[in-house]
Amino acid sequence: MRVLVALALLLGLSAAAEPQVTLPDVEDEVMCVECRTALNVSSAPVADQQRAFIRDRIAEGMTKEQIKAALVEEYGPDVLAEPSGGGFDLAAWLVPGALVALAGAGVVLLAGRWRRTPEPPDAGPDLDPGDARRLDAELTAFDK
């Protein structure tokens, strides 16, 4: 019996410890459907209606994901700040990805160039034996 009571207490505590969703938690992942800005920076009348909708769902005890699903049900998929992934929305994922890939390729190319050992300087044509003898004599005289 004691074990059961302890278990029930633990379960109760863990449920109480689960953080409740707040308006700011949801607001920054949602768009104002009319003004097309993030809900947390919008002061349009429809944004006030959306915030009231979110508050009502929080009061009903919904989780963040459930609230987002309810928002989509009510206002359509455009209400989510994260692009849905279809059609032109794909550009939101593809363009940054392509830019990162291009930048990466550029870095790899440049790094390859920097690491390449420089060619030894061109020594030029060999001296003919006469010039070589004269140069040696000059250097010997210079050393004296």
Add this chain to the structure above:
Amino acid sequence: MRPRLYWPVSLAAAALVALLTYGVASTGPDTSIDEQLAAGERVEAPVRDLPVLGADGTGSLADHAGKVVVLNVWASWCEPCKTEMPLLQRTHERIEPRDALVLGIDMQDSTERALAFLREEGIEFTSLRDRDREYARELGVSAYPETFLIDREGRIAAARRGPVTEEWLDEHLEPLLEERA
């Protein structure tokens, strides 16, 4: 710039500009209806099955073939929509015996709030729900409220981008009511 890099960089820049242009163009309102109306032409009204607000089933302009329809786009959070609603309700009551009606299109709205709004304003004409704004896009709607007069052949005869007035309805609706299909 090295010739080897010139074409890839130019192509990438052109693709980026094309993408931006497409993005901007695809989000702007369609003005073709206004242009045709300004040229004195009537425009085939778009027809789309939409859920009936506060009831089961769907409805569309096709359900009112042969009638003059005052198609009003509204939302409960839109103050000017609230202002023009009594005039639209009076108009609905006045034109109903003449084979005509007001049909509302509620857009991007909470169903609960939209129904409360209609109750508070005492509105009895039917409204359809355009949740995703798809139908409104076809009508070139860019703000609220907007009203379209549909003739008995299903063509847009006049459009009002903004709140309707008694004068505008007298000028554009009366002649349509006189027309026979």
